[in-house]
Amino acid sequence: xxxxxxxxxxxxxxxxxxxxxxxxxxxxxxxxxxxxxxxxxxxxxxxxxxxxxxxxxxxxxxxxxxxxxxxxxxxxxxxxxxxxxxxxxxxxxxxxxxxxxxxxxxxxxxxxxxxxxxxxxxxxxxxxxxxxxxxxxxxxxxxxxxxxxxxxxxxxxxxxxxxxxxxxxxxxxxxxxxxxxxxxxxxxxxxxxxxxxxxxxxxxxxxxxxxxxxxxxxxxxxxxxxxxxxxxxxxxxxxxxxxxxxxxxxxxxxxxxxxxxxxxxxxxxxxxxxxxxxxxxxxxxxxxxxxxxxxxxxxxxxxxxxxxxxxxxxxxxxxxxxxxxxxxxxxxxxxx
Numbered sequence: 001x002x003x004x005x006x007x008x009x010x011x012x013x014x015x016x017x018x019x020x021x022x023x024x025x026x027x028x029x030x031x032x033x034x035x036x037x038x039x040x041x042x043x044x045x046x047x048x049x050x051x052x053x054x055x056x057x058x059x060x061x062x063x064x065x066x067x068x069x070x071x072x073x074x075x076x077x078x079x080x081x082x083x084x085x086x087x088x089x090x091x092x093x094x095x096x097x098x099x100x101x102x103x104x105x106x107x108x109x110x111x112x113x114x115x116x117x118x119x120x121x122x123x124x125x126x127x128x129x130x131x132x133x134x135x136x137x138x139x140x141x142x143x144x145x146x147x148x149x150x151x152x153x154x155x156x157x158x159x160x161x162x163x164x165x166x167x168x169x170x171x172x173x174x175x176x177x178x179x180x181x182x183x184x185x186x187x188x189x190x191x192x193x194x195x196x197x198x199x200x201x202x203x204x205x206x207x208x209x210x211x212x213x214x215x216x217x218x219x220x221x222x223x224x225x226x227x228x229x230x231x232x233x234x235x236x237x238x239x240x241x242x243x244x245x246x247x248x249x250x251x252x253x254x255x256x257x258x259x260x261x262x263x264x265x266x267x268x269x270x271x272x273x274x275x276x277x278x279x280x281x282x283x284x285x286x287x288x289x290x291x292x293x294x295x296x297x298x299x300x301x302x303x304x305x306x307x308x309x310x311x312x313x314x315x316x317x318x319x320x321x322x323x324x325x326x327x328x329x330x331x332x333x334x335x336x
Contacts, residue, residue, distance in 0.1 A: 009272060009327045012300040015311045015319060021276035022193065024304030032309050033320040034084050035091035042081055042102075044109075047133065053117075055130070056109035059101045062094035069171075069336050070099040070141040071329070072134055074127065074151030076177075076306065078205050080108050084321055085148050085176070085306050092325040096333070099141060103130050105151075107209055116217040118209070120244050121150045121182055122256025124158035131158075135169050144332040145173045148306055149279070152178030152271075153258045159269055160261025167267045172335035174270040174328050177277055177306045180262070182253035184284030190231040194278055199231055210239050259284075262291040268335045269295045272328060274303030296331070 014024045042058040049055060058081040073089050080086065081102040093100035105119035105126070119126070135143050147155035152175025159166045159173050166173075179185025189198055207226060214223050221238055229235045236249040246252035262271070271291070275282040285299060302308075308324035311317075 009298050009300050009303070009308065009324065012274075012302055012308060012323070014302040014304075014307070014309055015316045017316060018309055018319070021274070021278045021304045024274075024276065024302060024307040024309055025278055027319065028304070028307040028309040028321045029084055031318050032084070033312055033318060033322075034087040036320070036322065037091055037094055040081075040087055040090035040094070047103075049115075050129065051115060053106060053113050053115040055104055055106055055113070056111070057101055057103045058109075060090045060093060060099075062090075062100075064093075064097050064099040067140050068097050068099055069333065070101065070134060070138055070143050071332070072131065072143065072145045073100070073102050074145065074147035074155055075102060075104070075108065076149030076151055078108065078202055079148065079151075080104050080110075083148075085325070088321045089146070089325045089329070091322060092329045096329065098329075099138070101134065107213075112209065112212050112216065114216075116213070116220055117243050118213065118240070120240050120252065120256060121153045121179070122157050122252075122258075123154050123244070124161050127154050127158040128162070131169050142336040143170045144336060145170050146176060146328060146332065147174070147178065148176045149178055152176050153180055153182065153256070156180065156258035156265065156269060156271065157256065157261060159267055160258060160264040162267075163264055164266045166265070170267060172268040172270070172332045174272065174332055175258070176272050176324065176328060177274065177280065177303075178258070178271070179280050179284075180257060180259040180271065180273075180286060181284040182257045183250070184281050185279055186232055186236070186249070186253055188281050189279050190233055195231060198279065202232065203229065203235065206235060210235075259286055259290070262286055262295050265292055265294050267294060270298065270328065270331050271295060272298040272324075274305070274308070275299055275301050276303065277305045279305045
């Protein structure tokens with residue numbers, strides 16, 4: 001069984017039994033089917049970074065033609081190759097015979113990185129280094145890239161920064177459910193149900209990793225203050241912003257946001273955002289007049305945050321999450 005081909009997700013509708021953005025976010029992440037073929041098998045590579053650190057890259061081991069495109073997926077906040085969307089993209093890549101790789105941002109592969117830094121939403125220099133290394137290693141393969149949430153913002157931030165030069169590395173890029181206006185997304189996740197559920201979920205892994213980083217580099221930040229953090233704004237103010245050269249959270253969110261740079265993109269780029277995404281307010285999304293001619297906007301009414309669930313089996317349960325990778329993957333391949 002495979003997902004039905006979809007050329008455009010603007011008309012996407014979630015199953016009737018998953019009403020609203022929260023249901024369309026939580027159910028797909030926890031219970032929906034991620035792949036129709038065998039589960040992906042990974043081969044891990046460790047890449048030494050120019051600053052003496054490392055990242056871990058997981059390459060899917062399924063067969064691909066030597067000249068088939070390479071699809072690189074940049075994961076979201078605290079994500080990785082085990083995330084439901086990464087596995088669903090792996091299934092799509094295997095079905096289409098594409099090479100596929102998931103580079104992990106620093107500290108997200110299960111082992112703490114060495115340097116006194118982590119990763120952030122606007123890290124376009126890291127995106128550049130990673131993509132250039134992929135391109136140099138497999139020059140016979142067309143390179144396409146997708147980024148989910150944080151990873152998508154960083155990817156589009158890179159495309160805007162590079163301008164005409166981006167086409168020397170990739171054929172096309174796509175951002176999926178990315179908070180392209182980081183301030184709007186950051187404030188949204190810090191309120192109400194979002195604060196009680198999603199913020200707690202993220203901080204449950206981010207705070208322990210930050211404290212391990214403090215043990216690795218004593219004096220890096222105020223440990224007691226970080227232990228008291230209860231939202232992402234405060235976490236970014238104490239940890240993310242100062243470790244990566246920003247004056248504070250507001251400066252970080254402003255300078256790292258991809259939205260102001262979308263008109264500078266000169267490579268085919270897709271920005272997919274559901275209007276009912278709990279993390280990304282619809283009012284903050286870019287409009288047609290705010291992007292350049294190379295940027296395509298898909299803004300369906302349904303989908304949640306990286307959900308886009310579709311029915312499967314009796315009564316539509318448990319559903320699957322292959323529809324989004326199918327549509328985004330076909331869009332990317334159309335530019336190869």
